[in-house]
Amino acid sequence: MTEFNIKDTEYLNKLQDYYADWKNIPSYARLCEVFGIASKSWVKAVLVRLSEADFIERTPDGAWIPTRQFFARPHAESTVQAGMPVAISATQGDFFIIDEMLIETPSKTTLITVKGDSMIDAGIHEGDVAVVEKRMTANIGDIVIAIVDDEFTLKTLDRENGAFILRPANPAYPVIRPQGTLEIFGVLTGLVRKYRK
Amino acid sequence: MTEFNIKDTEYLNKLQDYYADWKNIPSYARLCEVFGIASKSWVKAVLVRLSEADFIERTPDGAWIPTRQFFARPHAESTVQAGMPVAISATQGDFFIIDEMLIETPSKTTLITVKGDSMIDAGIHEGDVAVVEKRMTANIGDIVIAIVDDEFTLKTLDRENGAFILRPANPAYPVIRPQGTLEIFGVLTGLVRKYRK
DNA sequence: AACTATAAAGAACGTTCGTTCTGCTGTCAA
DNA sequence: TTGACAGCAGAACGAACGTTCTTTATAGTT
Numbered sequence: 001m002t003e004f005n006i007k008d009t010e011y012l013n014k015l016q017d018y019y020a021d022w023k024n025i026p027s028y029a030r031l032c033e034v035f036g037i038a039s040k041s042w043v044k045a046v047l048v049r050l051s052e053a054d055f056i057e058r059t060p061d062g063a064w065i066p067t068r069q070f071f072a073r074p075h076a077e078s079t080v081q082a083g084m085p086v087a088i089s090a091t092q093g094d095f096f097i098i099d100e101m102l103i104e105t106p107s108k109t110t111l112i113t114v115k116g117d118s119m120i121d122a123g124i125h126e127g128d129v130a131v132v133e134k135r136m137t138a139n140i141g142d143i144v145i146a147i148v149d150d151e152f153t154l155k156t157l158d159r160e161n162g163a164f165i166l167r168p169a170n171p172a173y174p175v176i177r178p179q180g181t182l183e184i185f186g187v188l189t190g191l192v193r194k195y196r197k
Numbered sequence: 198m199t200e201f202n203i204k205d206t207e208y209l210n211k212l213q214d215y216y217a218d219w220k221n222i223p224s225y226a227r228l229c230e231v232f233g234i235a236s237k238s239w240v241k242a243v244l245v246r247l248s249e250a251d252f253i254e255r256t257p258d259g260a261w262i263p264t265r266q267f268f269a270r271p272h273a274e275s276t277v278q279a280g281m282p283v284a285i286s287a288t289q290g291d292f293f294i295i296d297e298m299l300i301e302t303p304s305k306t307t308l309i310t311v312k313g314d315s316m317i318d319a320g321i322h323e324g325d326v327a328v329v330e331k332r333m334t335a336n337i338g339d340i341v342i343a344i345v346d347d348e349f350t351l352k353t354l355d356r357e358n359g360a361f362i363l364r365p366a367n368p369a370y371p372v373i374r375p376q377g378t379l380e381i382f383g384v385l386t387g388l389v390r391k392y393r394k
Numbered sequence: 395a396a397c398t399a400t401a402a403a404g405a406a407c408g409t410t411c412g413t414t415c416t417g418c419t420g421t422c423a424a
Numbered sequence: 425t426t427g428a429c430a431g432c433a434g435a436a437c438g439a440a441c442g443t444t445c446t447t448t449a450t451a452g453t454t
Binding site: 395396397398399400401402403404405406407408409410411412413414415416417418419420421422423424 | 425426427428429430431432433434435436437438439440441442443444445446447448449450451452453454
């Protein structure tokens with residue numbers, strides 16, 4: 001039996017890219033095209049090695065399916081110095097699945113696109129997607145989606161003279177001191193930004 | 198032709214549950230068991246209706262695959278005003294998959310945790326996870342992971358007197374004018390931040 | 395130059411798959 | 425009470441699929 005090698009890594013990358021497009025692992029015949037291999041038997045040998053490396057597995061029906069590791073992205077930690085440049089370790093650290101990191105309770109999580117710039121000093125820009133966990137309680141200092149006078153707003157929760165206030169992270173905007181009830185819609189648990197390609 | 202009905206919703210739920218477990222859509226024969234239907238032809242009729250409702254579709258090979266709607270995470274767009282509060286619409290907008298939004302080419306994508314605060318004015322904080330697409334070319338204005346004198350750094354790519362320079366987004370840090378070669382490791386295509394729970 | 399292991403191709407074959415067509419059963423309106 | 429149709433079952437069939445076995449090409453070693 002042969003081992004998982006560099007070429008198999010290329011095959012894995014091609015399979016991951018195909019899967020990103022089509023969300024399934026196709027027949028051996030189609031994988032011949034995807035991998036650039038002419039024989040089905042060799043495609044199977046590749047898949048067996050990928051499964052031994054725990055990137056794919058089989059259903060009871062014999063269909064190939066991806067494992068968790070298949071979706072994980074390499075994550076280089078403690079590597080990029082945004083202050084002063086620092087050497088990167090070529091070794092790939094642990095793996096990382098974005099959805100899993102950001103969303104712990106899918107049924108309570110909503111994504112909301114941010115409008116305006118009142119939280120810009122907190123690094124939250126217009127167009128960013130806020131990951132919000134719906135719940136009615138929050139702690140002082142949390143960034144919350146609050147319902148003030150039947151309207152929603154994204155602000156930092158704070159307290160002043162025993163009353164809750166909503167503090168923007170932009171000096172151009174005023175602190176909100178709710179007159180009526182202050183209801184919490186949810187708490188900001190994550191943020192996602194996409195840069196133009 | 199018949200329409201999508203309540204029973205089809207049950208079939209859809211069963212299919213979603215199966216897919217969550219096995220990450221593929223199996224053969225008609227297996228779907229007979231999953232749906233509790235005895236005939237393959239009727240299973241096919243169900244799938245055709247699910248595809249007409251845009252929950253699944255077919256690859257050029259004829260394989261059934263899920264659509265974006267199949268995974269359905271609600272995404273409320275244009276709703277939260279970070280400037281002045283604005284009414285939220287209870288309607289759920291389009292659907293949204295974080296991984297898919299941020300990662301177009303899995304094999305070329307790496308995640309890197311940001312250190313330091315030299316890009317803080319661009320809303321990139323220490324501890325944020327940068328989504329980096331590995332490639333050697335970039336455009337002026339892109340935020341890049343550059344290799345300067347064998348070291349990595351995250352900066353905005355700019356040009357000055359015909360030479361490339363790396364501009365931090367923090368006045369406390371100097372502009373980097375590479376003496377040796379300027380090599381691009383990759384381009385910042387996304388950013389992910391997780392707030393403490 | 396011969397040997398060996400590995401990488402890949404190719405052929406053969408039984409099974410399974412998707413498709414299509416026909417048949418059955420219950421329901422509802424005329 | 426008959427017709428019509430929707431919901432579903434079952435059979436038939438050719439094409440595609442996965443598996444296994446055999447063969448060829450390439451590279452490295454002795």
